[in-house]
Each structure stands twice: as C-alpha cells, then as structure tokens.
Amino acid sequence: MIMRIFQVTTHPGKEAEFGRFFHETAIPLMNSTPGIVRVLPGAPREDSPREFSFVMVWESLEAxxxxxxxxxxxxxxxxxxxxxxxxxxxxHYDLVDSYPTV
Known part of the structure; x- marks a missing residue:
C-alpha cells in the first residue's frame, strides 16, 4: 500500500474559502475515490492557520x-x-503494516 501525504498552504485571507472547498468538495471526493483505503484529512491549527493536509492510503501505486x-x-x-x-x-511512502511496540 502507498501512503500519500498532500499538504496545502493557502494564500493569506483565503483560509475560510479554502476550508469550505476542503470540507464540501475535497473530503467527499477523496472518500469516494476507488482505490483509496483510508483518508485522514487535516485542518489548520492555531500555529499553522493556513495549512491543510490529507494523508491517504492507497491500495496500490496502480490505483x-x-x-x-x-x-x-x-x-x-x-x-x-x-x-x-x-x-x-x-x-509518498510505502505503508508499514505494523511496528514493534516500545
């Protein structure tokens, strides 16, 4: 499986507009895309107010x-x-299925 990390920084003042696109269009699109196993959307935090991200797990590079x-x-x-x-x-990364516990 392939882990794909996509990050976006908006133009200053465009956070709310991009946020609407992110929640209303991008997240539903990615959740309904064939070949995606898992979608983890990330919204801005106080220390990074213009940054949005997706961590997506794809079943294969072909997908x-x-x-x-x-x-x-x-x-x-x-x-x-x-x-x-x-x-x-x-x-992009190869997904590691498991890892040793500490």
Whole structure:
C-alpha cells in the first residue's frame, strides 16, 4: 500500500474559502475515490492557520495512478482551488503494516 501525504498552504485571507472547498468538495471526493483505503484529512491549527493536509492510503501505486495519472509525484489540485493555494507539496511512502511496540 502507498501512503500519500498532500499538504496545502493557502494564500493569506483565503483560509475560510479554502476550508469550505476542503470540507464540501475535497473530503467527499477523496472518500469516494476507488482505490483509496483510508483518508485522514487535516485542518489548520492555531500555529499553522493556513495549512491543510490529507494523508491517504492507497491500495496500490496502480490505483493511485488511475486517479492522478502517470505523473503521480506532482501535487495536482482542482482548478476550483488554484487561486486559493499559495503552495502545495506531496510525498509518498510505502505503508508499514505494523511496528514493534516500545
């Protein structure tokens, strides 16, 4: 499985508008996307008021590519959010099923 971490920083003053897009469009879209095992959306905190994130677990790299295309390492955004976003980043990891307890 592939863990995909997508982070967005909004333009100053665009937090509320992006927040509506995030909750009304992005989260439902990701939750209904074939190939996604788990979606963990992250909303801003006081110390990072313009940052939003998604941690997504995909069943395979093939499933991820079916959604975003061959250029899966590029952080794609919906055209509706493009004017709201100052920066974005994407990282991918192989999901570790279990780890030793301390």
């Amino acid at each position: 991820l590519k079916a959604f975003v295309g061959e250029d899966y390492q590029c952080p794609h955004i919906d055209p509706a959010e493009a004017e709201l976003v100052e920066s974005r980043s994407i990282k």
